[in-house]
Amino acid sequence: MVRSEEVIDELKRIVKQKGLKYTEQREIVLNILLNANEHLTAEEVYNLIKEKNPESNIGIATVYRALGFLEDVNLITSITFGTDGKKYESNFKDHHDHLICTNCGKIVEFMDDEIEKRQDKIAKKNKFRVTSHSMQLYGICSECQKKQS
Template sequence: MVKSEEVIEELKKIVKQKGLKYTEQREIVLNVLLHADDHLTAEEIYNLIKTKRPDSNIGIATVYRALGFLEEVNLITSIAFGADGKKYESNTKDHHDHLICTNCGKIVEFMDDEIEKRQDRIAKKNKFRITSHSMQIYGICASCQ
C-alpha cells in the first residue's frame, strides 16, 4: 500500500506540471480519502472535514472542485450512483472490484483471481492488451433482501 505522504508529493508534482497553484484544500480532501475505510460521497467528505478540520474553512463547492481535479489526475476514483451522485475512494489500494447494493448503496470490495485470469484470456483471444479495468456488480445486499 502506498503511503499518504507519497500520494501528497505526487499531487504536488502534478499541480506543478500543470502550472497550477497548490492548494491546501485539495490536499485536505485527498487526505480524507487516503485515510477512509469506506467509499465516501462529496457530502460525507465535506462533513468529515468540518468535524476534523473546522479551521479549514472549506465549502462544499470547493470539495466538489477538488474531487473533480483529483479524479481527473487519477489520484482518486469514483463509482456513479445515478441521481444519488458519486462515491469516491483513493487509488492507493491494490486492484479490486465492487459489489454495489442498489437499495442502500453499500459497497463490498473483492478480488477474485479466477475472474482476473478469465478477463486476461478474453482480452488475449480478442487481441486486446488490457491497460486498466473496473468491475462493478449491482444487486441487493443481504441486509436489504
C-alpha cells in the same frame, strides 16, 4: 501500500505540471480519501473535514471542485449512483472490484483471482493488452433483500 506523503508529492507534481496553484484544500480532501476505509460521498468528505480539520475553512463547493480535479488527474476514482450522486475512493488501494446495492448504495469490495485470470484469457484471445479495468456488479444486498421479503 503507498504512503500519504508520496501521494501528496504526486499531487504537488501534477499541480505544478499543469501550471496551477497548489492548494491546501485539495491536499485535505485527498488525505481524507487516503485514510478512509470506505467509499465516501462529497457530503461525507465535507463532514469529515469539519470533524478532523475544524480550523480549515473549506466549503462544500470547494470539496466538489477538489474531488473533480483529483478524479480528473486519476488520484481518486468514483462510482456513480444516478441521481444519488457519486461515492469516491483513493486510487492507491490494491486492485479490487465492487458489488453495489442499487437499493441502499452499499459497496462491497472484493478480489477474485479466477475472475482476474478469466479476464486476462479473454483479452489474450481477442488480442488485447489490458492496461486497466474496473468491474462493478449491481444487485440487492442481503439487508435490503430481508426488508423486501
